[in-house]
Amino acid sequence: MMARDVHGMYAMVDCNNFYVSCERVFDPALEGRPVVVLSNNDGCVVARSPEAKALGIVNGEPVFRRKSFFVRHGVRMFSSNYALYGDMSARVMQVLSRFSPDVERYSIDEAFLCFPALARDRLLETAGRIRLAVRQWTGIPVCVGMARTKTLAKLANHTAKRMPGGGNCLLDDAAEIEGCLARTPAGEIWGIGRRHARFLHEHGIETALDLARRPREWVRRHLALPGLHTVMELNQEPCIPFERNPPPVRSLMCSRSFGTEVADLGSLEEALSTRVQQAAAKLRAKGMAAGAVQVFVETSRFRSEAYAGDSGCAVLPAPTSFTHDLNAAALQVLRGIYRPGFAYRKTGVLLLDLISEGCRQLHLFDAPVVREGPRKALMAAMDRVNAVHGRGTLVLASSGFGAKPWHMRQTRRSPRYTTRWAELPVVR
């Protein structure tokens, strides 16, 4: 680890109500009104404006249960628009990269930045400039938290978000950190999930400060290694590495709930094939190949009827990113795990044992010289067509031709303002 990682400062930059903010950038009329963004299939709430939070709407709440409440309070609802959010995220990250060469994109709406140890006022000034620049150049409001460890930087950000009209928080003073930990419930700390929070509560540990003061062996025994790292980081000892270049992904999943229940094998095959083609395109975009394919089907977890969740796996003769081979393997697995008589709600594919395309081992009897060229060209052509004309323009026949009742519901999606020529915002 380089010196600046050890002695430097981490900044955690987190977009405020990111999905809602993206919608507001292109529709200022949403400003000041309660707005929520829904999960895929318009299932439940995944993002809320402050006004929506003030109404008592909680994340993860199923929409259908609160429909009349939403209507009564004029809550604007949006289906999730990942084309828009992904593009806006890239713009935010672009701006952040002007403030530090060390940017770790942590999620679609968060990034860690690494700074050398500057004076307190210089750090706070930098935080202020970051917020201003991101706001001006992308339209997205952000908060900045700074501290010597990632866990404390997350906490600082969390604190910044709660400051009225604030937006920056620097936690570098021992007494100040202690005060902040004492005011924070243990379950709100990054790395302490629901299960651990309940466990801690049962043992009389309520605040982050209680947790930070537990003996290390006790933490190691009950919360395992990641828990120990969290506690060390709360005590200003950096354990969680800064990853400027994220390690290559090890698996890749593509799945969707259906818009309606699906019982027949034919429709399941169409739906699965659609997911496999998506996953294969993602795989190629990363320059990788998969060594194995896992498939799963699932009925609703919320119905009283018997639950069925089945999965199966196929190991490929050689790692590949060729859609046709992945598709054939996946469909074969599906036929093995399918059980008639169940009302399935979801299917998906998981590509495993990923390796870089460049260093993959070809199959001995696959005549690679003859077949690799045309296959690569075919996939490149498909990817190009789908990039230019939209996903799903050119597909395998196995994803079906007719009506697709299994398609997810998405009735309230805003235009893809920044990624489709036909959907550019119009200024009047």
Added chain:
DNA sequence: TCTGGGGTCCTAGGACCC
């Protein structure tokens, strides 16, 4: 009628081997 999707890491325990 209607409840998301996509990742990572760690650990325990079984299989297997000598």
Added chain:
DNA sequence: TCTGGGGTCCTAGGACCC
């Protein structure tokens, strides 16, 4: 009657994150 010990590898499941 009496039936070892220790190592590695793999997998499933559970925890976490957004």
